[in-house]
Amino acid sequence: MLRDIFNKKRKYASLPNQEGKQDVPEGLMQKCPGCNKIYYRKELERNLNVCPHCDYHHQQNAYERLESLLEKDSFEEWDRYMVSTNPLGFPEYEEKLEKDRKKSGLNEAVITGKGKIRGYETAIAVMDARFRMGSMGAVVGEKIANAIEQARKEKIPFIIFTASGGARMQEGVISLMQMTKTSVAIQRLHAEGGLMISVMTHPTTGGVSASFASLGDFNFAEPGALIGFAGRRIIEQTIREKLPEDFQTAEFLLKHGQLDDVVHRHDLKNKLETILSIHQPGGELS
Amino acid sequence: MKQVLDFEKPVIELRGKIEELKKLTQESEMDLSEEIETLEQRLEKLEEDVYDRLTPWNRVQMARHPERPTTLDYIHSIFTDFMELHGDRLYGDDEAIVAGIAKYKNQPVTVIGHQRGKDTKENLRRNFGMPHPEGYRKALRLMKQADKFNRPIVCFIDTKGAYPGKAAEERGQSEAIARNLMEMAGLTVPVVCIVIGEGGSGGALALGVGDHIHMLENSTYSVISPEGAAALLWKDSNLAQNAAETMKITSYDLKELGIVDKVIPEIRGGAHRDIKGQAKKIDQVLQESLEGLKSLSKEELLETRWEKYKKIGDYTTLPL
Ligand SMILES: [Zn+2]
Numbered sequence: 001m002l003r004d005i006f007n008k009k010r011k012y013a014s015l016p017n018q019e020g021k022q023d024v025p026e027g028l029m030q031k032c033p034g035c036n037k038i039y040y041r042k043e044l045e046r047n048l049n050v051c052p053h054c055d056y057h058h059q060q061n062a063y064e065r066l067e068s069l070l071e072k073d074s075f076e077e078w079d080r081y082m083v084s085t086n087p088l089g090f091p092e093y094e095e096k097l098e099k100d101r102k103k104s105g106l107n108e109a110v111i112t113g114k115g116k117i118r119g120y121e122t123a124i125a126v127m128d129a130r131f132r133m134g135s136m137g138a139v140v141g142e143k144i145a146n147a148i149e150q151a152r153k154e155k156i157p158f159i160i161f162t163a164s165g166g167a168r169m170q171e172g173v174i175s176l177m178q179m180t181k182t183s184v185a186i187q188r189l190h191a192e193g194g195l196m197i198s199v200m201t202h203p204t205t206g207g208v209s210a211s212f213a214s215l216g217d218f219n220f221a222e223p224g225a226l227i228g229f230a231g232r233r234i235i236e237q238t239i240r241e242k243l244p245e246d247f248q249t250a251e252f253l254l255k256h257g258q259l260d261d262v263v264h265r266h267d268l269k270n271k272l273e274t275i276l277s278i279h280q281p282g283g284e285l286s
Numbered sequence: 287m288k289q290v291l292d293f294e295k296p297v298i299e300l301r302g303k304i305e306e307l308k309k310l311t312q313e314s315e316m317d318l319s320e321e322i323e324t325l326e327q328r329l330e331k332l333e334e335d336v337y338d339r340l341t342p343w344n345r346v347q348m349a350r351h352p353e354r355p356t357t358l359d360y361i362h363s364i365f366t367d368f369m370e371l372h373g374d375r376l377y378g379d380d381e382a383i384v385a386g387i388a389k390y391k392n393q394p395v396t397v398i399g400h401q402r403g404k405d406t407k408e409n410l411r412r413n414f415g416m417p418h419p420e421g422y423r424k425a426l427r428l429m430k431q432a433d434k435f436n437r438p439i440v441c442f443i444d445t446k447g448a449y450p451g452k453a454a455e456e457r458g459q460s461e462a463i464a465r466n467l468m469e470m471a472g473l474t475v476p477v478v479c480i481v482i483g484e485g486g487s488g489g490a491l492a493l494g495v496g497d498h499i500h501m502l503e504n505s506t507y508s509v510i511s512p513e514g515a516a517a518l519l520w521k522d523s524n525l526a527q528n529a530a531e532t533m534k535i536t537s538y539d540l541k542e543l544g545i546v547d548k549v550i551p552e553i554r555g556g557a558h559r560d561i562k563g564q565a566k567k568i569d570q571v572l573q574e575s576l577e578g579l580k581s582l583s584k585e586e587l588l589e590t591r592w593e594k595y596k597k598i599g600d601y602t603t604l605p606l
Contacts, residue, residue: 081604087543088534107604138599145596167487167509169518172533176487176509177545177598180495183467184595191472207509210448210488214464229459229488230450238450248455256456 032056034224048265057222057265059202061104062111062128065161069269070115070124077113078150079143084108087138090170096132104130108139109164112147114156117269120276123151127163129203134164136208137171141178144212148185148196157195157276162213166206179211186215195279197272199263200227200250218275220263221250288558291347297336297555300329337554340504342530342539346512348504349483353558355565356415357384357399357442360482363565364572365390365397373424377457380421382413382449383493385428390440391573396432398425398493399442402483416449419462422492426466429473438476438576441493446511448489463492470495471595474587476579478572480550481505481537482557497591498575499545501537502568503552507545508535545598547575 031038034056044051048068049058060068066075086093101107109131114123125147127134144160151158167175189196198216200209202225210229213219221227228248236243246252250262263271290298304325311318340348348354361368365388372379385398400417403409425441432439448459470477479496485507501507510518512526515533519525540546550571557564582590 082601083604085600085602087600088532090532139601141599142601169510169515169533171599172509173507173535173540173545174543174599176491176507177595179464179488179491180467180471181595181598183464184471184495184592187468187471188592190468207488209460210463210492211467212464214458214461215468227460228455229448229463230455234450235452235455239452241452243452247452256458258458258461 030058032058050265055223055264057202057224059129059163060265061130062106062126062161065126066111066115066124069117069272071118075113075115077111079112079146081107082139082143084137084139084171086170087174088170088172090172093170096170100131104128106131108143109134109136110140110143112143114150114154117159117276118273120157120273121154122157122159122276123147123154125158125160127161127201127208129163129165132168134162134203134208135166135168135175136164136178137168137175138178140164140168141175141181144182145178145185148182148189151196152185152189152192152194155194157197157279158189159197159199159272160212160216161199161201162204162208163201164204164206164208164213166208176207179207182212183215186212190217195275197275199268200259201225203227205229205231205248218260219258220261220268220271221253221259223250223262223264225250227253289352291344291351293340293344293347294336294555297329297332300325300332304329333554341527342536343512343527345504345536346506346526346530348552348556349506351556351558353404354483355557355561356404357401357444357482359561360442360565360568361388361397361399363562364569365395366392368397371428374420374427376423377420380413380418380424381411382415382417382445383421383425385425387437390438390576393576394435394437396428396437396439397442398428398439399482400445400490400493402444413449415445416447417445417489417492418449418451418454419457419459422448422462422466425493426469429470429477433473433475436475438478438579439473440572441477441479441496443479443481443485443490443494443507444483444505445486445489446484447486448492463488466492467495471591472588474584476576476582476587478575478579480568480572481507481546482568486511495591495595497579497587497594498547500548500550500571500575501540501546502550502557502564503537504556505537506530506535507537507540508533543598 030041032051034051035054037053049060110127112125125144196216197218198213200213200221204213204227253259254262307318307322368388370386384401388397400415401412402415403412477496479494479499481501512529513523515529516525517523537549541549553560553563
């Protein structure tokens with residue numbers, strides 16, 4: 001009963017969970033975790049992976065994101081073939097990377113490069129949760145830091161779409177230090193008046209939430225995205241109380257003053273264009 | 287009475303036996319000096335065996351020793367005129383972090399560190415050294431003050447991590463940590479960070495963007511606790527000892543990975559055996575650090591800091 005009231009108030013609060021997992025043929029059809037309706041994947045894709053019935057924001061992978069935002073053929077990818085060396089000699093890590101490369105068609109959990117959004121040239125980084133849950137190791141840190149540096153040098157804006165479970169455990173403290181590496185790069189960008197926009201998508205947690213994701217001049221999030229530092233279960237164990245259902249959602253963060261806005265995917269390109277046009281390339285007055 | 291860790295029991299027992307014999311010699315007319323000397327030699331050998339070959343897990347135990355010296359212990363031994371300053375001016379004062387101004391060999395400095403409690407009562411007040419956002423924001427406020435007045439900053443790192451709580455999330459734990467990383471990167475004064483106990487993940491890192499990072503020999507720095515890693519990797523937190531090895535979290539590991547500048551040797555048996563003695567060893571390294579950084583211009587400081595962090599983390603190119 002109480003749940004019903006909640007659901008009416010907050011359309012986006014429920015996150016993908018076991019119930020939402022599809023018991024329908026994979027590929028062709030898709031069941032929506034938001035409204036439980038089953039529809040054709042094509043229908044969903046045509047709608048930027050937003051449920052046409054309930055507005056639930058399904059994840060967009062990095063390629064879909066780039067395609068939906070950038071002018072056709074404007075994208076130039078950077079550091080495409082950069083891969084991990086397994087610095088700690090972590091058991092089975094290389095196999096896991098290889099498996100994810102095959103599964104996702106990506107070499108790592110982030111794609112970086114530059115492209116044009118409605119005429120505005122921008123450096124862009126898009127994380128993809130299909131690769132090691134979007135976790136950040138040395139390669140993700142290095143690619144993002146390089147992209148930020150390139151934006152600074154070319155005096156173009158930097159836009160990042162985050163989707164990550166946080167630091168990558170298999171690279172231990174090296175992955176932790178990528179939080180520093182990317183943050184130092186952002187400091188250099190900001191010091192020279194560069195513009196940075198962060199768009200947090202589902203999920204953005206741990207070390208990614210506690211570094212570059214939170215350091216934009218503008219910090220946005222997609223509806224319903226899970227965003228937070230510590231995991232829900234750890235918090236519940238620590239404070240020994242049940243957390244509200246909407247805890248750590250984009251809407252929760254907005255309410256607590258942690259975001260500039262929650263932006264519907266259909267409005268995103270327009271909003272980005274407005275910000276880019278207000279700031280001009282590089283964030284300088286002209 | 288110092289708390290005894292399991293692996294050091296033989297040492298403590300033998301040491302006790304020697305004390306007993308010494309007492310006996312004093313109280314009675316017996317001459318036991320020969321026996322005592324033999325035992326002392328054996329003790330020396332045993333101490334070497336136990337303390338000079340600590341496993342990663344032993345070091346975790348040392349880093350967590352309830353009597354391990356805290357930030358305030360070192361502040362009072364290394365600096366003079368320390369004046370603690372409170373509050374983030376936004377929400378409150380987080381006692382899991384102490385911060386203030388002081389003099390180091392007559393030079394002004396700002397000192398900041400995570401602060402655990404020495405007993406349950408103090409630990410409750412200090413939240414076991416696990417900060418909320420206001421703790422990090424207090425630290426940042428005072429770092430900016432140090433920057434304004436051009437005095438070096440010394441940070442002591444000693445936390446299991448940022449507090450995983452409801453209020454902490456509501457007030458922006460992520461943002462507070464992220465902002466510290468970014469703002470510390472832009473400080474134009476020397477920043478020296480010293481890990482003295484546990485360096486737990488982002489909560490440690492938020493005081494850890496320094497020009498030099500040093501670690502006490504038996505301290506740890508990790509992305510996740512050994513228990514947490516074991517639970518994730520092998521679904522069994524009892525395998526924490528293995529995780530302590532796999533995750534490469536000791537001072538020597540971090541030195542090898544090129545993250546840490548210096549490993550500060552510890553008093554044999556752990557820093558808690560002689561706080562003053564340990565403080566002296568820290569003092570030496572700190573002095574060298576600050577001396578070396580003094581000669582850098584503001585621009586050089588920023589550039590070398592960037593280079594330091596840019597080079598952490600290896601990668602390679604996928605063969606085509
Ligand atoms: Zn739906």
